[in-house]
Amino acid sequence: MQQTTTEKTVPIPGLRRDKTVKKSVIWADRLADRIITIGGILVIVAVLGILVFLTVETLPLFRSGQTTGQFRYQLHDPPPVILGAGMDEYHTLTYMLLPDGRIRVFHTRTGYEMNPLHISADGAAITASADSMDQESLALGFSDGTIRIAATSFDMSVIPESDLPSGLTKIDDVDQTDGDTVFSRITGDQYRLIRFRATVEEPIPSSPTGQPITNLAFQSSGEAERQTRALVSLDKSGYLSMNRVQEKVNLMTGIKKTEIEDIRLPPLPKDIRISVIRLSELVDTLLVACEDGRLFRYNLQNTATPVLAETTRVLPAGQTLTVCEYLLGSQSLLVGGSDGSLNLFFTIIEPQMGTADKRVMVKAREFTPMTAPVVRISAATRGKTFAQSTTAGSIRVAHATSQKTLLTMEPQTPSPPLALLLAPRMDGVFYLSQSGEASLVQFSTPHPETSFQTLFQRVWYEGYTEPTFTWQSSGASDSFEPKLSLIPLIFGSVKAAMYSLLFAVPIALLAAIYTSEFVHPKIRDILKPIMEIMASLPSVVLGFVAALVLAPVVENWIAAILLSFILIPVIMLTGSLFWQFIPLHLTARHGGIFRVIGAMLLLFVMAGITILLTPGFEAFFFQGDFKSWLTGNTGDALPFLFLILLPVSALITGLFYSRFVNTWLMTIYGRNSLLAASVMDVGKWVFLSVMTMGVSFLMARIMSRYGFDLRGSLVGTYVQRNTLVVGFAMGFAVIPIIYTIAEDALNSVPNHLRAASLGCGATQWQTTIYVVLPAALSGVFSAVMIGLGRAVGETMIVVMAAGNTPLIDLNIFNGLRALSATIAVELPEAVKDGTLYRVLFLSGLVLFAMTFVINTVAEVVRLRFRKRAAQL
């Protein structure tokens, strides 16, 4: 067959042959050249592009704000005082409330004056105002001692171009107006209508003496049918009163009923000059700040009996309070002093301080001081961003948690601020100075809340007693602040990887040594593919078995598993000890198979013994219940320390033995028969194990005497899906990888080394330990590294079996939350280009970097090993 084909293709010599190459061949060659080169490079570029892409996606997290637009103009006829102001979310209209009841409305970008609104109050002037957190209503205090509540709103609607009324005045390129409403052109040939409305309700009498109200705090809550409003007012005589206004609409009749409840506040010292009063959003805290920096905190959780819970100082002596403002959620309070400092306070639970409600105000953060005192702060309605302005008119927009400065702006002429407004969408800030200089700066800050610090360092969040690493990406309420520290996740990944390696490395390496050094090559050829099949087991299967099958079993038999960790080596050693009693001619002939079978039998025997011993073991060491011992309620630290120290003390006694006793003993062995030597060996072993236990007990005793307890650090409360289970399952996934590479490395150690060592009279075990292993060490190391890389990035097992609690806790019996699991669980729900989305991309990048470093190290070591192995 082959003969005939050769005949066909080989041309008969002597015949003239066409020497030109066919065009198509040349073209095909060139084309293939190009395509393969381009394709090849493309693949490599694409693969490396992952890194670039991930980096690009995460970069915006660290950027501060970028100015996108700036409008400056001189406002016509600036008022001397503004009591309240507001802006709509598209930066179209701004309103200013003036003491005479007039509300001036003007176009934010140009200052074009719209028709003003009037609030009539029977001739009384407005003396104070406060807006609620939702910025939909405004409380106004009047000179006759009454309070009225005004509902303010920017009404918005969208109409097509065809519905646009005629006769509009043009304001700028985008906007037109009819005097009340602004028509803004938006995409798709449509127009957005924006109009400001304000309506005032009936007066609520507040000051009993009819004195003008000087200070006001206001919050409203509840639905439209059952609105509750809380009002705190201070009149000119210094009288502080609190009212709770409840409006009930009878659903049957539709009649509105208003109930006003007067709440008696515990009195304040007489000699104070109150500067600011602030009411928290949930009306559970009232703060009264004095000019000299003293702060009185009322706890209103029990509405019938308010408590003056705490009196504290928020400023050093000699300074004047210039501004005091709540941030979103009414937990963090920003306080500015006359030296330009700005600090953030919140309450934490601290029973030791002796306050009435066991809470205390603490200074959590200091912001970089401004050159002049901060007099205005405008807090955002989404997130913890705020804008601040000094007496000189310098403006800074910053985020309270990340302390990131998003925007700074200096006025053309320094002048105290009249109004400072942060736009509802946090994309613009409006500033009006007393000289009438108005400016609107539009900016974009996609991720104000993230900085290197919030992602990787301890952050003191509201309500926490100390700065912590916290991962909590979503919460129930609107004012919830996502806490995105990557440290717990990285810790979780590393913890899972470490514990799984602790389990996998001994098994994998011993298995590799066993198959490469002690087993007949034929058996090795069977064993190795079986281990490799294990490598192709999908991790989801491992995870599911770990979580649904293994976890309950481990939970029930935890003490038995602990026992088996001790018993396996003991039994194996005992087994090998008794192996010596079998006559030499038998072991020499049937060694391999019998040894394997014997070892298997021993394992089963061990399992049996373990189950039998467990109750006794648990009773003896852990007062009968290991899990309740773990919680720390019963027993003391000694037993577990004793168990943990066993391997250490075994090592110590082993060293002691080989250093001082071994040679002497060997000479004695040599003088006796094999059987006698074996018996002596058993005796030696018993002696050594007793010694080990003794040493261990001694060390444990000493350590527990000095109050050293592993509970709370390495072990602790038991959780069903815990690191131990993850370690088992992930060990399963990692063992084959470590095994294969380590086995290859051991195998590639040239045989002449072994031959030389054995020839010098070394035993097989000595050869392995002193000759083969050192030669293959770098290969074995790279195997472990690659195993580590795989364990760090493993996803499904940790998703399913780790419990996903983001804790920083070494406890092996507690759960963890790994980077990979967090990505898998949270990324599908994350909003595209949102902060969480990018932070998860960053987690991906961190994971990528971690594994890349680990793998590169492993690869470099492996290449070096290969070179060295070739030289041997």
Next chain:
Amino acid sequence: MIGILMIAAFLILIVWNGLITFYPKQIEVIHLNSGKVMAGEPIRTESFKIDPQTLQKLPTSVREAIKTGDVHASRTLYKTGNFDLYNEDYRWVTAFDIKRSDTPPEMVIVERSEWGPFIGTITQLELGEETIVDPAAIFSRLPDAHREANNRRDAIQRLERNEIGGINHLMEKARLDLRRVTLKGDMTLATLQAAQQKHDRIISDLQKRYQELEHQADIMKAEDERFRIALADVENRTKTLKLSGIVRIYPANTLSEWQKLGIYFSRWWEFLTAEPREANTEGGVMPAIFGTFTMTLLMVIVVTPFGVMAALYLREYAKQGRLVSLVRICVNNLAGVPSIVYGVFGLGFFAYTVGGIMDSVLFPERLPNPTFGTGGILWAALTLALLTVPVVIVATEEALAAVPHSLREGSLACGASRWQTIKYVVLPKAMPGIMTGLILAMARGAGEVAPLMLVGVVKLAPELPIDGIFPFLHVERSFMHLAFHIFDVGFQSRNSEAGKPMVFVTTLLLISLIAIMNASAIYIRNRLKRRYLSGHF
């Protein structure tokens, strides 16, 4: 050695649990000490530790018996079914609570298409006007009646899914056509009106047709309603349901071994060919098998040329210098990058960036609903292709390196061009290695879940990625995947106990699929090796 024991134990666990799941069990009726009666299939028995409080409450004799056996007692998990009546379908029963248990012959298991199985007795059968109460007559009439009911159900389903579904599809298409015209921007009023009229016409036609079909379906459903079966549980609470709502019904305690085998295999058949029911915890996994298969196929189509090309470049074209060895380290490294990172990349780059651009260019009329701009089978396949490309590159490179240089030189000396040498000499010789790499990549792709969770796997896909509507292969659709099915059923369903059997069976299926792939990789490698060794050279 422990390793091998572990694998063995693991595989036995999965195979055993997977295989016995579908085998029908006996129903035990248990009379409890408290006087209550319950019926169920025993699932498993375990011993557990009793807490002291419970122990105190027990009668003395029981307590003494337990104390001698070191405070462990045994309990059994029963599958009681009847979720709609009991609000639970599994119940633990402690051994000392049981007064007696027996297996009465009249107990039946009814697998329903909703609410899970029912365990109890049949009280009567309504077949149209006829009502049968006699148990013997019920059992003789039931198989035929059930078959007819199934036919009716299939007919209704066909009508609803194919025809009414087709009309819905056409209506959506008409709406999109209209939107596309309006989005074009430069249209005049006339064209707009024409498009609007056309749209209205089509819609009104379709609506008419839709109503007809719906009427037809209603008639069929009304007919179907007349065939019903009344059931009662052990406590004589009754339940009447449509005959067509029953998947399978059998008297568990009177079956012969052959009948049991029959049920066993029919359950396997259902598992492999039917669609999932009951939040995936029952029924089949056909869509998942199909999705896995299609996705893997797409992945291989993508990964083959690129992987082989890159390896050819690295081995045959590029200068072997420092750069190439650096690239090689990178590629080796990438094989070790966690799969979830590829998932993140796939979501961000393929689905959101590339898909987003494709949507805005190709399907502006469907926005804001994404077409390609969200996870789909194409993106999943591309992500996995990226994930497996290093595997293929490494395998191919090794195979190429194994081809002796003398062969290349010989070919080049004969006057063959570089491409000809590669095509006719190097590639055939390296084929076994390449094939192995590809199949290993497939095996990895089939078992990988983490990246897929981000780029297009869903727990229940409404449509298969291939169907009869043009262009037949819908690469933008989300799909189901066997490995994700395991995760979903085991961890995200209402009751993980109810899902467990399903998880084991799916696991068995997945593992055997992967084992088959691995085995075929080895087989192909050996076969090709032999062929090419004895072949041309």
